[in-house]
Amino acid sequence: MRATVYHGKCDVRIDQVPDPQIKEPGDAIVRVTHACICGSDLWPYRGMDQYQEGWRLGHEFMGMVEEVGKDVHTIKPGDRVISPFTYSDGTCEFCQKGLYTSCLHGSIWGGAANDGGQAEAVRVPMADGTLVKIPEEASNDEKLLKSILPLTDVMGTGHHAAVCAGVTQGGTVAIIGDGAVGLCGVLAAKRLGAERIIVLGHQPKRLAIAKSFGATDIVEERDAEAIARVQDLTKGGAHAVLECVGTKAAMDMAIDVARPGGGVGYVGAPHGSENLKFSRLFMQNISLRGGIAPVRAYIPDLLKDVIAGKIDPSPVLDMTVDLNGVPSGYAAMDKREAIKVMVQPQK
Amino acid sequence: MRATVYHGKCDVRIDQVPDPQIKEPGDAIVRVTHACICGSDLWPYRGMDQYQEGWRLGHEFMGMVEEVGKDVHTIKPGDRVISPFTYSDGTCEFCQKGLYTSCLHGSIWGGAANDGGQAEAVRVPMADGTLVKIPEEASNDEKLLKSILPLTDVMGTGHHAAVCAGVTQGGTVAIIGDGAVGLCGVLAAKRLGAERIIVLGHQPKRLAIAKSFGATDIVEERDAEAIARVQDLTKGGAHAVLECVGTKAAMDMAIDVARPGGGVGYVGAPHGSENLKFSRLFMQNISLRGGIAPVRAYIPDLLKDVIAGKIDPSPVLDMTVDLNGVPSGYAAMDKREAIKVMVQPQK
Secondary structure, three states, rough: OOOEEEEOOOOOEEEOOOOOOOOOOOOOEEEEEEEEEEEEHHHOOOOOOOOOOEEEEEOOEEEEEEEEEOOOOOOOOEEEEEEOOEEOOOHHHHHHHHHHOOOOOEOOOOEEOOOOOOOOOOEEHHHHHHOOEEEEEHOHHHHHHHHHHHHHHHHHHHHHHHHOOOOOOEEEEEEOOHHHHHHHHHHOOOOHHOOEEEEOOOHHHHHHHHHOOOOOOOOOHHHHHHHHHHHHHHOOOOEEEEOOOOEEHHHHHHOOEEEEEEEHHHHHHHEEEEEHHHHHHHOOOOOOOOOOOOOOHHHHHHEEEEEHHOOHHHHOOEEEHHHHHHHHHHHHHHOOOOOEEEEOOOO | EEEEEEEOOOEEEEEEOOOOHHHHHHHHEEEEEEEOHHHHHHHHOOOOOOOOOOEEEEEOEEEEEEEOOOOOOOOOOOOEEEOOEOOOOOOHHHHHOHHHHHOOOOOEOEEEOOOOEEEOEEEEHHHHHHHHEEOOHHHHHHHHHHHHHHOOOOOHHHHHHHHHOOOOOEEEEEEEOOOOOHHHHHHHHHHHHOEEEEEEEOHHHHHHHHHHHHOOEEEEHHHHHHHHHHHHHOOOOOEEEHHHHEEEHHHHHHHHHHEEEEEEEEOOOOOOOOOOOHHHHHHOEEEEEEEEOOHHHHHHHHHHHOOOOOOOOOOHEEEEHOOOOOOOOHHHHOOOOOOOOEEOOOO
16 A cells, blocks of 8 residues: 655655554554644654654544454444544553553554554554544535544644643633644634633734634734733733643743643643743742643544534645645645645545 | 841841831731741752842741731731731732732742741731731640641642642652651641652651651652652552652652653742653643642641641651751751751740
């Protein structure tokens, strides 16, 4: 089959690789119908992560179950399924608590050992603990499927940021980052009842989506002026701040616009954010919660709301490619010409 | 009157200073009967904070109300009172939420502008929002007063660490730091129902107190061996970790012994802890909460429990001096010969 393979900085290719096969009785083979390129795929693409030549790419996908091992009971061939960006056993202490990303036997898709989602098919280990069946009513609705696709990662990740930041009914929220996760954070904050949602960003197209998702205020200033503007709008800081970038500048900004006693929910993969503005965190008792989002835990509820038409994150997918178009999709996201790219490997 | 004044690194003196006087209608003058030297007083003592010559010292005190301004209604001359280590108006948004340390008009005792607690008397601004009256039944019981004294700071701070770490009934707790705050953290964790309380430390005298306070396990190993031991004892990390030191080594240790999905409650004044072990925090969704403890919020409940004999933090006060003995008290704590020093300025 064909799959996206990393060859070096700014060099991803569609290579021929061995077809996936059932290896363990808990495995499933999924033919990928929809996948995405993730903002976090840009870290290796830009040479900022220790990614190695030959590793597979892509951790967001949905598809049709083609074959299952003898121990798989919750899905069967012909089912339409969605995968979170990690696989997990579903039975360990952490999965039972909903922290699927800390699964004792799980991992993220792609890399050296696992298939990637930007491919024709994927071998899914521990399929019962990983995959969620998409209800029949949505299974053949292309528009709905596009709305469901962000639940593989960015919608669940934005939701995790909102939960970890402590978004509450009637509260004030600030969101750092106008990428797909930040935009989904707007939807999540609105869904959780936030009354005022302030988005910090600069690109008109993204800010238009933010507004359509429920942003009440847009702050286009930068640096100290942006902080002053949020502090002014909120009269002392936002109750909940979603940090959806991962850089030190973004984390510092998040801490600076949080209200004393408030919370920062961070989900951006840390790249320099290790060195915190600690004095403000400490002096104002601002909590820091978050991390890699256990989106598997969130899929069932979010899926219901997408199917019911209550949320629709699909506007973040503003470019669509087939498998051959994946390299151009990476380039478009790298240049910020696209917010997020949908991949349709069967087209 | 006489008060403790900072003159430079390892140089604190008892100087003659002007008597405190009522300046604002909300003020009270308190004659200090009991005060403490705090572990955090050692930062300026050791020249590690920007403290300047002439600044007052001491932020933990109790005493007798001598005089009150015309707007003071909750206390009167002759009352025995306890002060938290900050003063606060009691009425602003943050005080109303219990976050007294973020009071819009408050500050910590001592420094350039405020009286310090290691003195004969203190002018207390916003006395109604700051001071708590000690019930008559305890007011003349010297033994009980010594047990109440740690509520000015270390007992409330240890409690804050426990609350922020998310200590729960039946949970497993690890405590980094065997100073007065860490030891009070043991009492707090036990009070909140923790089943297993692991203390990391090395000094036999402190560890004996930890055991008497409810520690179930003592880990005397250091560095990687200590982490391995806690990981082994807890089979994967403690649910709640109390970081009661403030150094980078202590914060790293706290993160390393926390269970995935668990929490670190940190209360040590940050001195190098700004640079976090972020990858583990992120990958295992370990929350980081804490900061300067709003002990004013905790005094009423903890005071009831001390008076009822349910908790007694007084063993952390293992040395007593009069005002002239304050410099030797600092030296004893600096050399770790004393855990915490009680000061009796009227003796």
